[in-house]
Each structure stands twice: as C-alpha cells, then as structure tokens.
Amino acid sequence: MMTLEHLAEERQPVWIVPAPLVVWALHFLACYVTAALWCGPAVGTAPGGAALGNTALAGLPLALFTIYTLASMLALLALIRMGYRAHTLGDASPPHDADSPADRHRFIGYATLLIAGLSLVAVIYSAMAVFMVQTCQ
Amino acid sequence: MRVQGGAASVAACVLIGGAAGCAGVQSALDPGGDEAATVARLFWTMTAGALVIWAGVVALGWYYGRPHEEAPSPRRDRWLILGSGVVFPVTVLTALLAYGLWMLPPLVSRAPEGSLTVEVVGEQWWWRVRYLDATGAPLVELANEIRLPVGEPVQFRLSSDNVIHSFWIPSLGGKMDMIPGRTTYLTLHPTRVGTFAGACAEYCGTAHGYMRFMVDVMDPAAFDGWLAGQRQVAVEPQTPETQRGRDVLRRAGCGACHTVRGTSADGLIGPDLTHVGSRMSLGAAGLSTDAATLERWVSAPERLKPGVHMPAFQMMGSDDIRALAAYLERLE
Numbered sequence: 001m002m003t004l005e006h007l008a009e010e011r012q013p014v015w016i017v018p019a020p021l022v023v024w025a026l027h028f029l030a031c032y033v034t035a036a037l038w039c040g041p042a043v044g045t046a047p048g049g050a051a052l053g054n055t056a057l058a059g060l061p062l063a064l065f066t067i068y069t070l071a072s073m074l075a076l077l078a079l080i081r082m083g084y085r086a087h088t089l090g091d092a093s094p095p096h097d098a099d100s101p102a103d104r105h106r107f108i109g110y111a112t113l114l115i116a117g118l119s120l121v122a123v124i125y126s127a128m129a130v131f132m133v134q135t136c137q
Numbered sequence: 138m139r140v141q142g143g144a145a146s147v148a149a150c151v152l153i154g155g156a157a158g159c160a161g162v163q164s165a166l167d168p169g170g171d172e173a174a175t176v177a178r179l180f181w182t183m184t185a186g187a188l189v190i191w192a193g194v195v196a197l198g199w200y201y202g203r204p205h206e207e208a209p210s211p212r213r214d215r216w217l218i219l220g221s222g223v224v225f226p227v228t229v230l231t232a233l234l235a236y237g238l239w240m241l242p243p244l245v246s247r248a249p250e251g252s253l254t255v256e257v258v259g260e261q262w263w264w265r266v267r268y269l270d271a272t273g274a275p276l277v278e279l280a281n282e283i284r285l286p287v288g289e290p291v292q293f294r295l296s297s298d299n300v301i302h303s304f305w306i307p308s309l310g311g312k313m314d315m316i317p318g319r320t321t322y323l324t325l326h327p328t329r330v331g332t333f334a335g336a337c338a339e340y341c342g343t344a345h346g347y348m349r350f351m352v353d354v355m356d357p358a359a360f361d362g363w364l365a366g367q368r369q370v371a372v373e374p375q376t377p378e379t380q381r382g383r384d385v386l387r388r389a390g391c392g393a394c395h396t397v398r399g400t401s402a403d404g405l406i407g408p409d410l411t412h413v414g415s416r417m418s419l420g421a422a423g424l425s426t427d428a429a430t431l432e433r434w435v436s437a438p439e440r441l442k443p444g445v446h447m448p449a450f451q452m453m454g455s456d457d458i459r460a461l462a463a464y465l466e467r468l469e
C-alpha cells in the first residue's frame with residue numbers, strides 16, 4: 001500500500017514548479033512573433049498616403065491569438081489542478097516546511113499552484129492587449 | 138462645461154502638487170484637445186484611486202498596529218491576506234489595464250477621409266512640417282511650427298530618416314514615435330484656440346533638448362488665411378538693405394541647404410526659409426525671430442543651439458550679416 005511517506009519527489013518532479021512560467025513565456029512569444037510577422041511589412045507609404053501592408057490585427061492573427069490563449073489557459077488550469085492536488089494531499093496546511101517527503105510533495109504543489117495562478121493572470125493580460133487593441137499602429 | 142472641467146482639474150492639480158506644471162502651454166493636465174482630455178482623465182482617475190488605496194493601507198496598518206484584546210483569528214487573517222494581497226490588486230490592475238487599452242484604438246485610428254493632413258519629419262534637431270493636399274502631395278513646407286484649425290480632426294503622418302524621434306504636444310494628445318523606415322500616424326482633435334508647445338520625447342542626439350516646436354490652434358478662417366499666406370512665394374525685398382541681404386544669401390551659398398521659394402535658393406537640407414520671419418520661434422529652440430537673434434544665428438548658430446547641423450558664417454562681414462538678418466526678418 002502506498003503511504004504518504006512513500007511519496008518521493010520523483011512522483012512529483014520539481015520541474016512542474018517553473019512549468020507555468022514557461023507557458024506564460026511561450027504565450028507571450030507566440031503573440032509577439034505573430035504580431036511582428038503580420039505587422040512587419042506595414043512599412044512605408046504608398047504614393048497617395050495609404051500605408052503599405054497590414055495595418056489592422058484582424059482575421060488570421062486574431063484566430064491564432066485565440067488558439068494560443070485557449071491552449072495556454074488549458075495548460076495552466078491543468079497545472080493549477082495538479083498543484084492543488086499535491087498541496088492538499090493528506091491533512092496539512094501551509095507552509096509545508098517539515099523535512100518529510102510528504103511535505104516536499106505538498107510544498108512543490110503549493111508553489112506550482114501559486115505560480116500557475118500568477119501565470120494565468122499574466123496570460124489573460126497579454127491576451128487583453130492583443131484583443132482590445134487590434135491594430136499594428 | 139469643458140472649460141469648467143479643465144479649470145477644476147487645474148485647481149485640483151495645484152492643490153495636490155503645488156502650482157508648477159499644472160497649467161501652461163506644455164501641460165498634459167491642461168488639455169486643449171480630445172486626446173489630451175482622455176489622458177488627463179486617466180491621470181485623475183488613477184490619482185484618486187491611488188489616494189483611496191493609500192488611505193486604506195494606512196488605515197489597515199493603523200488598525201493592526203494597535204494592541205488587541207481579542208484572540209487572533211488565523212481564518213480572518215488568511216482571508217485578509219488573500220483578499221487584499223491577491224484578489225484586490227488583480228481586480229484593480231485588470232480594471233486599469235482594460236481602461237488603458239480601451240483608450241488606445243481611438244488614439245491611433247485614422248482621421249476621417251478628407252481631414253487636414255500634416256506630414257512631420259523628424260530631423261536632427263528640428264521638425265520639417267508639410268501640409269498635404271487631398272492626394273498627399275505637399276502644399277507647403279515649413280519648420281518647427283504647426284497651425285491647426287480648432288474643432289477639426291487633423292491627421293499627422295510621422296516619419297524620420299535618421300534616428301528615432303517622438304512627436305509630442307502634451308496639451309493636445311499623447312506622443313507618437315517617428316521611426317526611420319516607417320510611417321506612423323497620430324490623429325488629434327484640438328478643442329480650444331491657443332498656443333501650445335511640443336517637444337521631441339525620445340533622446341535623439343546632442344541638441345535633443347532644443348528640439349521643440351510651437352503649435353497654434355486657430356479659428357478655421359484665420360487658419361485658411363495663414364495657410365494661403367504660407368503658400369505665397371517670398372516677398373521681394375524693398376529697401377536697399379534687404380536687397381543687399383538677398384544678394385548675400387545668394388552669394389554665401391545658403392541656397393545649398395535652404396529654400397526661399399520665389400528665389401534661386403532651393404536646398405532641401407535645412408528648414409524652408411520662405412516665411413522664416415513670421416515663425417513663432419527660431420531654430421526649434423524657442424528663440425525669437427528678430428533681426429538681432431537672426432544675426433547671432435547666422436554668425437554662430439552653435440552658440441544658440443549646441444550641436445546644430447548648420448555651419449557658422451563668422452567670416453562674413455558684419456554689414457553683410459546685418460543685411461542678411463534684415464532680409465530674413467522681412468520674410469514674413
């Protein structure tokens with residue numbers, strides 16, 4: 001039978017802690033690169049004053065932003081769930097600082113939960129920027 | 138109504154921050170245009186919100202700093218930390234972000250078709266200003282001065298062919314970068330007649346601090362008259378001295394860099410001088426355009442504007458310089 005004390009770190013690998021930050025970074029990078037590629041050619045002015053290239057962030061890039069954002073939010077919600085489960089293992093409350101495998105397990109979960117919450121807010125903020133502005137200007 | 142609101146916010150500014158920087162030709166808190174009014178409103182909203190939050194934090198600190206009789210309640214403390222440490226800041230920041238983002242698209246959207254279009258090119262260290270016709274062809278070129286009809290939208294087209302500059306008229310709206318190789322756009326709606334000051338808001342080299350300009354928002358009829366005047370070629374000099382000045386200008390080679398429309402001077406490197414005598418300021422630096430300043434400018438521009446990209450003409454005889462200055466002053 002699996003007891004709490006058997007939960008060694010390998011059951012809850014430590015890389016899960018920075019994983020939410022990686023999701024946030026990837027979301028930001030994907031939005032940034034998409035906007036840069038889409039808006040990049042909008043340099044210069046045609047004779048007569050109209051801008052060359054794309055000036056509005058609409059259509060394809062918006063669809064891509066939607067996909068990036070939904071995928072990132074799903075990943076972060078999954079990380080929040082994993083973190084929450086590890087954090088609430090057994091019957092203990094923070095700060096989970098006992099020198100035991102079980103408390104390490106809870107601590108890693110708790111840290112993941114908090115960082116994933118922060119990353120979720122950050123992803124929503126980046127998404128607000130692209131969805132509310134929708135222009136290359 | 139608008140004026141009252143403006144007066145009220147200036148009064149509030151004076152109360153909070155002391156008199157400096159609240160009113161005046163270059164104050165974002167004394168708006169003369171729709172875009173600046175939006176920015177000022179955001180500023181006041183944030184200031185009021187910050188004061189409320191500050192008072193709340195001080196009150197909490199005071200409350201918890203007192204000795205307490207009752208037993209501690211970890212449950213209540215946990216909620217207080219979660220509420221004021223996480224939920225409250227996230228809510229406030231989300232609201233502020235949404236408010237700020239919501240302001241942006243109108244600021245960068247284009248003015249309606251057929252609006253007055255002004256092209257401004259960032260030079261080192263002055264502003265080339267071109268009024269364009271409906272097809273985008275230049276009607277007239279001047280420098281360091283922009284006049285606008287009140288109550289009408291104006292479309293700015295901004296560019297640079299050297300380094301990044303930033304075009305900013307605080308009393309009329311937000312700033313917009315001028316980026317080499319790109320055209321950026323800024324739309325403004327001046328709402329009140331008056332003279333405002335603008336500045337370059339992106340460090341661009343030695344004389345960046347002198348890279349300023351004047352904006353005059355005028356009655357539409359007065360504006361039309363002014364624009365028609367700017368389109369005229371330079372007046373013919375009438376007095377012997379100004380005639381001599383014109384000849385000096387031709388001989389000294391000023392025409393390699395400057396244009397005086399109606400004469401053989403057709404250089405494009407420096408500002409158009411056709412109506413330099415009627416400019417509100419000289420050299421983008423807030424200098425006056427009287428003959429004495431013009432004399433000093435021509436003989437040693439570097440003294441008036443360190444870093445300037447115009448050669449000094451000290452070797453010119455003082456009579457020539459005086460004649461030249463008299464001629465330039467008459468170019469109205």
Ligand SMILES: [Cu+2]
Pocket residue numbers: 259262301302303337338339340341345348
């Ligand atoms: Cu500049």
